[in-house]
Amino acid sequence: IFLGVQIQCAECHDEKLDKQWKQEDFRRFTACFTNMEFKLVGTHQEMGARLLDVEESPRPFRAPKMMPRKLNYRSFPPFALDGTDFSNSQNRRQALAAWMTAADNPWFAQAIVNRVWNHFLGRGFVEPIDDFRASNPPVLPDLLKALSEDFVAHGYDLKHLIRLICATQVYQLCAAPAHNSEDPGDTLFERYRLKALSPEELLDSLVDATGMEPALEKVGGDRLERLKFALRQQFTFLFDTDEEFEQKEFAGTIPQVLMLLNGNLVNRGVTPIPGTALASVLTLPGGDAKKIEALYLRTLSRPPTAAELHRWTNFLQGRTEVAITPASTAPPAPRRPYLAQGKPARQAGNAPDPLSRFGRRGQLTEPTPQQQAYEDLFWALLNSSEFTFNH
Numbered sequence: 552i553f554l555g556v557q558i559q560c561a562e563c564h565d566e567k568l569d570k571q572w573k574q575e576d577f578r579r580f581t582a583c584f585t586n587m588e589f590k591l592v593g594t595h596q597e598m599g600a601r602l603l604d605v606e607e608s609p610r611p612f613r614a615p616k617m618m619p620r621k622l623n624y625r626s627f628p629p630f631a632l633d634g635t636d637f638s639n640s641q642n643r644r645q646a647l648a649a650w651m652t653a654a655d656n657p658w659f660a661q662a663i664v665n666r667v668w669n670h671f672l673g674r675g676f677v678e679p680i681d682d683f684r685a686s687n688p689p690v691l692p693d694l695l696k697a698l699s700e701d702f703v704a705h706g707y708d709l710k711h712l713i714r715l716i717c718a719t720q721v722y723q724l725c726a727a728p729a730h731n732s733e734d735p736g737d738t739l740f741e742r743y744r745l746k747a748l749s750p751e752e753l754l755d756s757l758v759d760a761t762g763m764e765p766a767l768e769k770v771g772g773d774r775l776e777r778l779k780f781a782l783r784q785q786f787t788f789l790f791d792t793d794e795e796f797e798q799k800e801f802a803g804t805i806p807q808v809l810m811l812l813n814g815n816l817v818n819r820g821v822t823p824i825p826g827t828a829l830a831s832v833l834t835l836p837g838g839d840a841k842k843i844e845a846l847y848l849r850t851l852s853r854p855p856t857a858a859e860l861h862r863w864t865n866f867l868q869g870r871t872e873v874a875i876t877p878a879s880t881a882p883p884a885p886r887r888p889y890l891a892q893g894k895p896a897r898q899a900g901n902a903p904d905p906l907s908r909f910g911r912r913g914q915l916t917e918p919t920p921q922q923q924a925y926e927d928l929f930w931a932l933l934n935s936s937e938f939t940f941n942h
Contacts (some may be wrong), residue, residue, distance in 0.1 A: 554658040576630075656779055843864065
């Protein structure tokens with residue numbers, strides 16, 4: 552991962568397609584980790600697991616006289632991938648880390664730059680992002696080289712690298728392709744590639760847009776951190792993606808969709824619970840146009856277009872009746888599917904929904920037709936692809 556090298560196939564055989572790595576290279580590299588020792592920390596367990604500390608054995612490396620019947624990586628001297636010998640190092644892992652981050656080591660800087668570029672632009676200079684080899688050359692190699700040299704010159708400062716990438720013109724391009732585009736795969740970064748928000752980004756965006764933080768603090772009390780941890784576990788379980796591979800198309804899953812359509816975070820978040828975003832928006836002076844614009848700015852970071860403003864104004868003014876609401880829940884917006892009520896809803900990994908008791912009936916006043924229309928508007932914005940994608 553830190554070197555952007557796929558050497559795992561050489562564990563069993565010399566590379567067939569790419570002649571760069573042999574079994575000997577794999578075994579010598581693995582020998583850098585064979586002097587590790589594990590020591591128990593205390594006698595108690597946390598969350599069902601014992602705590603172990605990893606230490607480097609101070610004894611010098613000595614190759615055994617006879618090769619054991621079962622392969623033992625201690626029989627190989629520890630070498631870096633460029634042939635640097637760590638046999639006389641007191642701490643092999645520290646020596647390996649120093650070699651990796653040396654200014655003249657091209658692998659580390661390029662691997663990190665490629666991975667960060669992939670994170671923000673949707674694809675790396677090299678794909679897969681951990682497969683640097685001669686037969687898989689990068690696109691725009693001069694740019695990769697310039698960014699890597701700048702990364703080294705600034706002491707591997709990740710914040711500097713992120714600031715530099717986000718300040719580039721290519722990161723700020725529109726996601727829409729040009730009409731005369733000759734690069735349908737966008738390999739040369741001529742536009743910004745749509746990218747689904749990560750689980751943490753999506754959760755934080757939902758909490759921020761709905762203004763749920765004060766309400767969560769009130770409900771969670773002294774268990775607030777545990778509540779936040781459960782929410783993050785839930786979102787990570789459902790929305791985590793593998794960044795090792797280029798995401799050419801977005802394919803959402805049914806549990807992901809149901810979480811956003813039915814989940815308590817969204818459905819409770821779009822109800823005017825005191826202190827939340829919608830409750831504040833409904834008290835704004837002015838007509839529907841001002842309130843619609845406020846919801847757009849909270850969710851999509853832009854004002855509505857003239858057509859959107861006209862459509863939503865008609866929608867809000869057309870609601871004349873209160874929709875029937877489930878008896879055991881807070882009044883939700885109509886036309887939205889609901890989780891089965893009764894027992895606490897269970898979510899990802901069969902874990903209890905951390906918000907199952909949030910915003911129940913009795914905490915809110917009876918809804919009005921226009922309030923429910925605003926809930927629908929807010930719900931639709933939070934479930935739009937414009938909200939759930941970075942573009």
